[in-house]
Amino acid sequence: MPSMNPDGAHKRSRGNGKNQDLNRNFPDFTTTDNQNDPRNRQVETQAIMKWQKSRQFSLSANFHGGAVVFNYPWDTTARTFSLESLIKKLGLSYAEQVAEMRDSREFPGGITNGHDWYEVNGGMQDWSFHWHNDLQVTIELSQKKWPRYSDVASYYQDHK
Secondary structure, three states: OOOOOOHHHHHHEOOOOOEEEHHHHOOOOOOOOOOOHHHHHHHHHHHHHHHHHHHHHOOOEEOOEEEEEEEOOOOOOOOOOOOOOHHHHHHHHHHHOOOHHHOOOOHHHHEHHHHHHHHHHHHHHHHHHHHHEEEEEEEEEEEOOOOOOOHHHHHHHOOO
């Protein structure tokens, strides 16, 4: 999927066309919004929830801009992630292949636990694992939140 939020990308905003942050719109097992129910969510979130349920992914990644790091669960809680040793190995292996990530001064080894970095409630990464057993990570591709289109090919090559 090229973009979960094409409206936000177009206007350079985290919010969709209704100014709702889609990566804070998923059910969150640590809050009162802890039912895996698509009703009363943004249409884009509903579509992702339906797609995830139909595909039953086991490993996935979403790509963001704004930092260069391999981010793994949990984002919403400081609890230990059940597959933490596995995901750290995968993350370090991935980061080793991306010079800017591997050589990061901010993130040792180019990886971070999401909650250790900053808390996110209602994120797709935690929702995917908690409700669908899909080990999802977030790969931050560039320091630029909104890179120029002409830079996309170089990010692809760096992370290929």
